[in-house]
Amino acid sequence: MKREFAVIGLGRFGGSVCRELSSEGMDVLAIDTIESKINEYRHIASHAVIADATDEKVLKELGIRNIDHVIVAIGEDIQASILTTLMLKELGIKKITVKAQNDYHEKVLNKIGADQVIHPERDMGRKIAHSIISNNILDHLELSDDHSIVEIKAGTKLVGKSLTELDIRARFGCNVVAIKSGEANEINVSPLATEVIEDEDVLVIIGADKDISRFEKQLV
């Protein structure tokens, strides 16, 4: 299914979103104030235009109203990012995703009705920090301020035991939602209580951060 997207701001982040959407066959309108950026993306995006997104008249002329999902990836210029988001909101865009530069920026974006606020540097930093703390934490996805999904490589304390033996839900309040097995790259998305964990298995665990952390301390 082809959907219409617009990416405003073609820095490293916006540029990467634009490339990926385009390579997945999506229809993307790329917007930036800098001509060289537009020249770079002319052959990547379906349409690429030099425009200042803070100019409401320009946004209307570009037919932005007909676009389902707009990604605002204007970085340093926080004022431009906020103003653009506000105008997109007023124009009735169904879904607006905005890259925030800092926590204050994020707060304002949420307040004015951005549907999704992302903070790639902060989130990637957190992920990396978790994997640095423990070599066994392969990935970390924040679900809310205090709940996450983590991917944990099974160590000696887990291998050879079943979920029942480990009694994970009862002891830690966490659920093992999937087990990826090393050799065949298979994924079992609803492991039975009798499932025995094997060497090189990766457990996908959902739970409160404090519970996951207890689990990590005792069993990872």
Ligand code: ATP
């Ligand atoms: P990244 O870290 O993703 O590389 P950044 O956060 O450093 O990017 P900037 O480089 O400040 O972000 O901005 C991203 C892009 O947004 C730039 O290419 C810039 O030209 C563009 N941009 C800034 N203001 C506007 C605007 N008003 N309208 C359209 N594009 C804009």
Ligand code: ATP
């Ligand atoms: P519960 O009362 O905790 O739901 P149960 O009576 O349904 O358990 P089983 O499903 O056989 O019993 O599981 C026994 C125990 O094994 C559970 O209490 C739980 O601690 C652990 N367990 C089973 N499946 C999982 C899972 N997917 N994730 C975490 N722990 C599990």
Ligand code: CA
């Ligand atoms: Ca940056």
